[in-house]
Amino acid sequence: MTTLADPVPGGRPDDLMRVAGITADLAAQGVHGIVLAYVDTAGIARVKTIPTARLESAVAWGVGMSPVFDTFLADDSIVTTDVLGSPDGDLRLYPDLDQLVALAGQPGWAWAPVDRITQEGERHPGCARTFLRRIVADAAERHGLTFRAAVEVEWAFGLESAPRDGFVPAVSGPAYGAVRQVELSDCTAELLAAFAAQGVDVDQIHPEYAAGQFEISVGALDPVAAADRSVLVRQTIRAVAQRHGLRVSFAPAVSAEGVGNGGHLHLSCWRDRVNLHAGGEGRYGMTAGAESFVAGVLARLPALTAVTAPSPASYLRLKPSQWAGVFTAWGRETREAALRIVTGTAGRRDQDANLEVKPVDLAANPYLALGCVIAAGLDGMTASRPLPQEITGDPARYGPDEAAALGVQRLPVSLPQAVEEFRSDQVLRAALGPVLADAVTAVRLGEAAAVDGLDDAQVAAAYRWKY
Template structure:
């Protein structure tokens, strides 16, 4: 479980002693450096690294990092708000020792997620990890509810020898095909071994639909740990693939046409060890609270896309009839619905039932995405929102009148539209707080300006290797 207490200057009780012992242990295992990792507002993983011997110092006093990265774009340009984006100030990166992992795919290195704290020892209002921890703690205190979450990871595997920024699929076999699995057998076997060594519980790994595409699903954890794991798994995939002469892309759209890379989120709410999504009297065994939680997600989905699909390239992926979930609809095991109710197989439903949110990709900061999804669901739960009728099949078949009658709405078709929906959603902006909400808007507008005048193919190329 994730530690819910914020870091403090000097270290939380026991942190320094623990870090000192870990440092000695890591050194004995041949670990020379530690990656301190977080994700910025644009969804880019940012890091600083320290020698292993400095872990105790980092646990006590953090490591310096400018707050300007909260308003970096994917191309490393900088935008600003009234609070963020200047060259002034400094933050401290505090590693979470509970989630430190020795990187099997990067010999000589360990990895740890960080919380960002001000020089005065206070929460940094732009830190998504700290925000998510607070939202989870508040839900436990106010509602007695905890959560389990998991992030699916899809990626495209390219030949490392392809010229320039071109993408040449490293495998040629068909989607879900045995041939594709064989073609990448050595790399994926090493990947599974590396993840197991790092304590990552893998549920499945398989070839996916798009050219060179694979998907990995990992076990559910508390939301902060699930977001951490999403970052760690991508770090490991990239490192192992590079050792095999391959280049990987987690971008929402590697090409302008066809299926893109998703980052679907699985989320379930629990009280006193019992899932709210099973054993109830509602549809498919959902409790009334679970139905209202799903209704909250649906109600806020148009605005949520500014956080869950935050890149101009995201909207090359979010197309009807491609299992991307681009309509405000729900259904049991309906892969075209934005919110898919998963009951699990008979005999496992009490453990397996959850909601899958599909209009999410890996350009999203996973801490911000989970924060907003939980806030939206809790808004529905608190208001006892009514879950509309289930939609089966493809919602794209409905004409405008029938869609309106059924409450089925097309999600934003561009990042511009998503930003406008986000501006209007007071609940989500309040959940993030004014500093982060303004940063989200500024960064999204910056990304829009960065690709102004580009066609779809050029937009895909601009983000192909950013994620």
């Protein structure tokens, strides 16, 4: 389990007792430096690094970094809000020792996610990881709920030898084909070995649909650890691929046409160690609470897209009839619905049943995405929101009148449209708090302005190697 307590200046006593042993163990493994990682509002993984010998100081007093990164765009330009985006101030980055791991994919380095607090020792209101920790802690305290979550990771392998800004797929075989697996068997075998050494349990890794595309599914954890794992998985894939002469892109749309890279969220609610998505009297074994949780997420999907699909390139991926989930619809194992009910196999449903949220890509900050989805679901549970009729097949087949009667609507088709939905959603804004909510709005509008006037191919190229 992830530590849910806030860091404190001087260090938490338990961490201070552990840190000397951890430092010695890392040194014995030949680890010379530690990557301190967090994800900014634009979804870019930002880092500072320290020598291993400085871990004790970082645990006690943190490492400095400017708060300006909360309003960085993917191209490293800066937008502002009333409180963020200036050159003033400093924050302290505190590594989470529970998630620190030696990087088998980057020998000589370890990795740890960080929480950011102010120099006065208070929560930084722009820290996405702190936001998710708070959402999870409040759900446990107020509702008696815990969660299990996982983030799917899709990416495209390209040749490092290709022109620097271009993309040449590293494999030539068909989608899901054995040819692709054979062509990259050395790289993917090394990935599996690295994940095993890092304690990441892999459910499956396989070729996917788009050119050069692969996917990995990993085991579920508490939401904060699941978001951490998503960042770690991508760091590992990128490092291992580089040693094999490959580049990787986790961008929502590597090319303007075709299927993009998703980052689907899987989430289940638990109370007293019982999965609320199985064994109930509702549809497909859901309890009444689970149905209302799903209904809460469904109701807020248009606004959620500003968080789960946060890049102009996201809207090149969010197209009908491409399994991206672009309509407000739910269904059991329905891959065109935005919300897919996964019941699991008979005999495993009490463990495996969960909700999959599909209109999510890997430009999304995973802490913000999971936190906002949970907040939407909790609002549905609190209101005992009814779950509407299930949809089967492709919702794109409905005419306007039939879709309206079923409550099926198209999700936003552009980032500015998603921002307008987000601005009017008081539940999500209240969950994030004004500082973080305003940062989301400013960064999204900044990204939209940055690509104004570009065609689809130029938008895809602008973000191809940012993620």
